[in-house]
Amino acid sequence: MVSGIDGRAIAVHRARNAEASALRYTIHPQDQFRITMEIEERGEEIAAIYHSHTKSPAEPSQTDVNLAENWPDPVYLICSVADPDAPEVRAFSIRQGRVDEVELRLE
Ligand SMILES: [Zn+2]
Secondary structure (H helix, E strand, O other): OEEEEOOEEEEEOOOOEOOOOOOOOOEOHHHHHHHHHHHHHOOOEEEEEEEEEOOOOOOOOHHHHHHHOOOOOOEEEEEEOOOOOOOEEEEEEEEOOEEEEEOOOOO
């Protein structure tokens, strides 16, 4: 998870994948709780949730769209390592089943 203020990323908070799978992810509930508290203490908000696609492009899968249904506010960052020589990161807003690419700016 990435915390920040007003859409600006400040810190990365690593979480375990409760699915223990390379194909699906669920943020481990203990990690999610701990990180949510940490972020609140820092006075920041959950700016983004990131995960990787090991074999597919950096685009939200139907599973990603379904998962985002309960959590519409963060930006979803997807890193594809399908081509290990050319990893790709893209950002999306996923709200009520609607996927929009979001501009990702590195400063
Ligand atoms: Zn995905």
